[in-house]
Amino acid sequence: MSTSQLQLHRVDKIYGVASTGVHAVKDLSMQVNAGEIVALLGSSGCGKTSTLRMIAGFEEVSSGSIEINGTPIHQLPPVRRNVAMAFEGYSLYPPLTVRDNIAFALKSAKLAKSEIASRVAHVAQLLEIENILDRYPVSISGGQQQRASLGRALIRDADLHLLDEPMGQLEPQLRAVLRARIKHFIKERGLTAILVTHDQTEANALGDRIAVMEAGLLQQYDTAAHLKNSPANLFTGTFIGEPPMNVFAASVELHDNSVHLLLAEAVTLVYASSEFDPRVLERIAGVKKLMLGIRPYAVRRAASGVVATVVANQWLGDQTHISTSFAGSNLVIVEHDRVRLNKGDEISVAIAADDLHLFDSETWVALSHGRNVA
Amino acid sequence: MLETSPLETFLRGVAILLVILFFMFPIFWIVLMSFQTNETILRIPPSFIFEPTFDNYRALITGKLETNAASLDIAFMRNMGNSVLLSVGAVLLALILGVPAAYSFARHKTRFSEDIAFTLLSFRFAPPLLVLLPLTIYFQKLGLSDTYFGLIWVYQLICLPLILWIVRGYFEDISEDVEYAYRIGGHSWFETFRKIAVPLAGPGIAAAGLLAFIFAWNNFIFALVLASADKQPVTVGALAFVTASGIQYGQIAAAIVLSITPTLLLAVYAQKYLVEGLSLGAVKG
Numbered sequence: 289m290s291t292s293q294l295q296l297h298r299v300d301k302i303y304g305v306a307s308t309g310v311h312a313v314k315d316l317s318m319q320v321n322a323g324e325i326v327a328l329l330g331s332s333g334c335g336k337t338s339t340l341r342m343i344a345g346f347e348e349v350s351s352g353s354i355e356i357n358g359t360p361i362h363q364l365p366p367v368r369r370n371v372a373m374a375f376e377g378y379s380l381y382p383p384l385t386v387r388d389n390i391a392f393a394l395k396s397a398k399l400a401k402s403e404i405a406s407r408v409a410h411v412a413q414l415l416e417i418e419n420i421l422d423r424y425p426v427s428i429s430g431g432q433q434q435r436a437s438l439g440r441a442l443i444r445d446a447d448l449h450l451l452d453e454p455m456g457q458l459e460p461q462l463r464a465v466l467r468a469r470i471k472h473f474i475k476e477r478g479l480t481a482i483l484v485t486h487d488q489t490e491a492n493a494l495g496d497r498i499a500v501m502e503a504g505l506l507q508q509y510d511t512a513a514h515l516k517n518s519p520a521n522l523f524t525g526t527f528i529g530e531p532p533m534n535v536f537a538a539s540v541e542l543h544d545n546s547v548h549l550l551l552a553e554a555v556t557l558v559y560a561s562s563e564f565d566p567r568v569l570e571r572i573a574g575v576k577k578l579m580l581g582i583r584p585y586a587v588r589r590a591a592s593g594v595v596a597t598v599v600a601n602q603w604l605g606d607q608t609h610i611s612t613s614f615a616g617s618n619l620v621i622v623e624h625d626r627v628r629l630n631k632g633d634e635i636s637v638a639i640a641a642d643d644l645h646l647f648d649s650e651t652w653v654a655l656s657h658g659r660n661v662a
Numbered sequence: 663m664l665e666t667s668p669l670e671t672f673l674r675g676v677a678i679l680l681v682i683l684f685f686m687f688p689i690f691w692i693v694l695m696s697f698q699t700n701e702t703i704l705r706i707p708p709s710f711i712f713e714p715t716f717d718n719y720r721a722l723i724t725g726k727l728e729t730n731a732a733s734l735d736i737a738f739m740r741n742m743g744n745s746v747l748l749s750v751g752a753v754l755l756a757l758i759l760g761v762p763a764a765y766s767f768a769r770h771k772t773r774f775s776e777d778i779a780f781t782l783l784s785f786r787f788a789p790p791l792l793v794l795l796p797l798t799i800y801f802q803k804l805g806l807s808d809t810y811f812g813l814i815w816v817y818q819l820i821c822l823p824l825i826l827w828i829v830r831g832y833f834e835d836i837s838e839d840v841e842y843a844y845r846i847g848g849h850s851w852f853e854t855f856r857k858i859a860v861p862l863a864g865p866g867i868a869a870a871g872l873l874a875f876i877f878a879w880n881n882f883i884f885a886l887v888l889a890s891a892d893k894q895p896v897t898v899g900a901l902a903f904v905t906a907s908g909i910q911y912g913q914i915a916a917a918i919v920l921s922i923t924p925t926l927l928l929a930v931y932a933q934k935y936l937v938e939g940l941s942l943g944a945v946k947g
């Protein structure tokens with residue numbers, strides 16, 4: 289079993305010449321522990337694939353270093369890095385059958401035939417592709433190609449497994465099944481993996497930690513629970529969570545015993561000072577303008593409180609999304625029961641101090657989460 | 663399927679027939695000529711009716727040309743052999759040099775790679791006659807004139823740019839990730855080139871090779887100037903039929919038929935690859 293620790297140190301990637309090129313990855317430092325699965329999450333074009341390609345050795349780092357187990361690898365050719373990768377575009381080799389595509393790395397590692405056969409059988413069963421093993425890549429569907437490509441990566445004993453959106457083409461049911469199996473497979477063998485995905489459920493389910501990237505910058509690298517409860521900045525706050533966090537611009541007034549958050553259209557949220565850690569008050573006193581984030585499921589309908597006007601109301605089968613107009617902006621509320629509300633209805637909402645996320649409106653850096661400083 | 667009316671089918675047939683007649687007539691006429699004597703060829707008006715004779719072919723194959731005036735030796739079969747040797751040699755050499763070069767141009771783009779590739783292509787722009795004089799002088803200095811090696815070297819200049827430019831396009835069409843997938847599977851770039859890139863570009867390489875072969879085979883001017891009689895290919899050898907006692911049309915026709923046969927056979931054999939190669943899609947990962 290070969291597992292190992294990966295360390296990226298201040299890695300930059302610029303495509304083309306430095307002055308005019310695309311700065312795809314900026315000053316990226318992160319560490320992946322041995323046996324850990326890290327999910328890499330971020331919007332399209334944020335530099336996820338570029339990061340994986342630098343680790344695998346298909347793109348040179350523009351600056352910085354990459355180490356596996358303390359050995360710099362960023363100047364080694366791909367063949368010597370001992371890294372496995374499932375490609376975003378599958379990249380199966382057309383003249384080989386699915387079976388041979390999955391097996392060729394093991395063959396070149398000179399494993400015994402019987403060993404190869406049993407491993408291929410195992411992986412194929414895991415990914416439900418036993419029935420297409422003897423077909424050629426051109427004659428199978430996109431989702432099947434994707435699983436074949438994933439199998440080709442998983443089957444190897446590499447130091448590191450890079451999986452670039454390995455299940456993007458699959459239907460949610462199959463994805464859910466495979467998710468569990470793949471996690472078991474990786475953990476059982478103690479493999480180390482980085483998984484790129486657009487699916488937060490997948491990131492939460494598979495990743496021990498989640499790295500959130502945006503515009504080439506690592507925004508936050510943390511466990512799923514931390515990302516949700518303590519987003520480091522407004523980007524992570526709004527990016528993580530479905531439906532996304534409600535955001536309002538606000539200014540602060542500190543009174544003797546209370547904190548007033550002034551929103552647009554003269555909406556004011558009032559809290560007792562005792563509901564916050566004194567350091568929070570200290571911090572927000574210095575920042576007059578801030579951004580207020582509230583998770584949709586944290587908004588409560590109450591007998592009294594501030595008023596919001598219903599714009600739309602949707603029952604999704606397991607939860608209700610109530611879209612309201614509030615403080616000149618949109619406030620989405622999630623409830624777990626079916627709610628009968630019509631457009632134009634006025635409702636009173638309450639937002640607990642514990643559910644407030646405050647961000648600096650200029651730097652977007654988090655100031656507080658609930659009663660605690662960020 | 664779209665329905666086509668019988669009339670449309672018929673008109674299409676006629677159109678195709680006309681095109682075939684137009685393009686094939688000269689070849690058809692030459693084939694007819696090759697079975698005639700000079701007298702029947704030159705009669706006026708020309709006619710399709712004649713008594714076929716194999717004399718022309720016999721003369722070419724035995725190497726004895728009987729004219730009304732005299733009997734002279736011709737080296738047609740030797741010319742054929744030279745053509746095969748020169749063309750095959752040149753294409754092989756150009757493939758050995760050109761395929762790796764094309765791969766490198768396709769995969770490793772540097773600031774100058776486009777310029778270098780263009781320079782190589784520009785050899786094709788220069789009129790051969792302009793190149794010939796200096797080349798003759800160099801060849802004499804180097805002791806290369808009238809050697810097979812020297813001739814293949816020159817022929818290879820005709821083939822290399824073609825192969826380089828065509829094959830480069832095919833390599834560019836192969837998804838790089840297919841190669842990367844193979845490389846991180848534990849293979850060096852050279853293994854990847856040999857086992858992944860070359861097989862995937864195979865149809866393209868075959869097509870380029872065939873085209874280069876035809877160009878080399880049809881070359882006239884370089885061989886005319888740089889080679890002496892015993893190393894000349896058919897294109898130059900055919901001049902021998904313009905004799906003091908007249909032009910031997912029948913034998914020229916037979917010589918043409920024989921000399922286009924290898925290329926024709928090759929083209930028919932390689933047709934599958936050509937079609938595959940020209941419809942690129944086949945190599946996309």
Ligand SMILES: Nc1ncnc2c1ncn2[C@@H]1O[C@H](COP(=O)(O)OP(=O)(O)OP(=O)(O)O)[C@@H](O)[C@H]1O
Pocket residue numbers: 303304310311312330331332333334335336337338339376
């Ligand atoms: N070979 C390249 N040359 C120039 N720019 C590139 C190249 N590859 C990627 N880029 C640019 O770098 C940025 C990051 O691309 P990358 O492929 O890493 O995004 P990604 O996060 O994987 O996106 P997606 O989720 O859509 O796959 C993009 O702006 C992209 O246009």
Ligand SMILES: [Mg+2]
Pocket residue numbers: 336337338376452
């Ligand atoms: Mg990507």
